[in-house]
Amino acid sequence: MxxxxxxxxxxxxxxxxxxxxxxxxxxxxxxxxxxxxxxxxxxxxxxxxxxxxxxxxxxxxxxxxxxxxxxxxxxxxxxxxxxxxxxxxxxxxxxxxxxxxxxxxxxxxxxxxxxxxxxxDRQKLELEGANQYEVSNLYYTITDVGSFRGQHVLVSGGGNSAVDWANELHDHGAKVTVVHRREQFDALEYNIARMHEHAQILTPYTLHRLHGQQESIESVSLMNTVDGTIHRMAVDSVVVNHGYKxxxxxxxxxxxxxxxxxxxxxxxxxxxxxxxxxxxxxxxxxxxxxxxxxxxxxxxxxxxxxxxxxxxxxxxxxxxxxxxxxxxxxxxxxxxxxxx
The missing domain is CATH 3.50.50.60 (FAD/NAD(P)-binding domain)
Structure with a gap:
């Protein structure tokens, strides 16, 4: 040998x-x-x-x-x-x-x-029924960013990956909303500034519930982490970047x-x-x-x-x-x- x-x-x-x-x-x-x-x-x-x-x-x-x-x-x-x-x-x-x-x-x-x-080991959503949407429009990574053109995409997360995907999705013709549990984002300053130019930013919010028929998400409930209020929003897709173990x-x-x-x-x-x-x-x-x-x-x-x-x-x-x-x-x- x-x-x-x-x-x-x-x-x-x-x-x-x-x-x-x-x-x-x-x-x-x-x-x-x-x-x-x-x-x-x-x-x-x-x-x-x-x-x-x-x-x-x-x-x-x-x-x-x-x-x-x-x-x-x-x-x-x-x-x-x-x-x-x-x-x-x-x-x-x-x-x-x-x-x-x-x-x-x-x-x-x-x-x-x-x-x-x-x-x-990706940090997945610990919400009721989340697993059933992974075959349709709940994503933990993206392999074809062009397929989101014309969609309203909710991005959940506040790190480099979440911010990068928010910018990539916008560049490929998607409407983007970013939800993060804190006011501050942990990403490069230039990329954060770009994201704020085109995306709707909701902070401090977390995903609270997914709503859909059968296997597709149609809307989400978001919870304000300060006062507990709930905001419901129609979306076409959800991209989750909550880090890795x-x-x-x-x-x-x-x-x-x-x-x-x-x-x-x-x-x-x-x-x-x-x-x-x-x-x-x-x-x-x-x-x-x-x-x-x-x-x-x-x-x-x-x-x-x-x-x-x-x-x-x-x-x-x-x-x-x-x-x-x-x-x-x-x-x-x-x-x-x-x-x-």
Whole structure:
């Protein structure tokens, strides 16, 4: 069985970029993803437009995933899909054995955990009869934003996702009402300002009851969280963004320390387990930036630390791609292609 220098657990933005960057560092790399395709949490919002990745955009999530996956495969890492890593065992020779839920084992000298938000469990509405509307016009994510054109859509929530969807829905021709239990929204200021320009904002309100015939919502009752008054409103669809529960499953049995919104790492992405590093939404540290751009930087630091763990004299500041010998042949092919 092959022994890898680095095994990346998780195929979201951090994991995909780590697969590319470890190739730049000439590491023998494997990437293991629990789902049947790469993309991680971004697969929850394939139609969502991303603006804040340097020199890229605006681009839909599915477009960004495709570009990241192509880049991840540059140096031909081994990619394993539909396996969820459960257990870690360290042999006497220091090699780590990762065992997936199906029983398959993977041998590696270091591990980079890019498990994102773990097993995602959406916060669903705890209202009577809510489940029956999930097959019609109650949504917890959107896969075809254009299908809401001409509808009156109620968006419930106050975080980045709720605000982003309110703006996306308006841009695709929907009338939007946003309901939030607090006056303040927890999202980027520019996006909040955009939302206030076109959406009806009802705060502080919560969804109190759903009204409909058979499987479709026709109206909703909203309750004011201050005085308890009820307001009823006709709607065509309801989109709920109340956040997610994080579940890291068996990974927490490895000796990792959970802290705030992730696993504790230091400024070089070291976890509390020797030879195990972290990156992306999976980790938490003092200056953590929860953006895709921040996940890329975490991945670089994690890969560099893994290589330095294997070879203490390896450079912590490798040459950039324009000077990296691994690109010489690729650059030659690109120049030849441009001349054709």
């Amino acid at each position: 092959d022994i890898y220098d680095l095994t990346i657990v998780g195929g979201g933005p951090a994991g995909m970029y780590a697969a590319f960057y470890s190739g730049m560092r000439a590491m023998k790399t494997k990437l293991i993803e629990a789902k049947q395709e790469l993309g991680g949490f971004m697969r929850m919002y394939p139609e969502k437009t991303i603006w804040d990745v340097g020199a890229v955009g605006p681009a839909r999530c599915e477009e960004l995933i495709a570009v990241l996956e192509k880049q991840a495969r540059t140096f031909h890492p081994t990619i394993v899909l539909e396996q969820e890593v459960h257990h870690l065992h360290r042999r006497e020779d220091g090699v780590m054995v990762l065992t997936s839920g199906c029983g398959q084992q993977h041998l590696t000298r270091t591990v980079l955990l890019c498990a994102g938000r773990g097993i995602i 994080r579940d890291y499953g068996p990974l927490l049995e490895w000796g990792l320390i959970q802290e705030n919104n992730g696993i504790r790492v230091n400024e070089r992405m070291h976890t509390d387990v020797p030879g195990v590093f972290g990156a992306g939404d999976f980790v938490d540290y003092g200056s953590k930036v929860r953006l895709i751009a921040g996940a890329f930087n975490d991945a670089v630091l994690g890969v560099n630390s893994a290589l330095h763990y294997l070879d203490p004299v390896a450079s912590k500041q490798p040459s950039v791609s324009s000077h990296n010998v691994r690109f010489r042949e690729l650059n030659r092919k690109l120049r030849e292609r441009s001349r054709d």
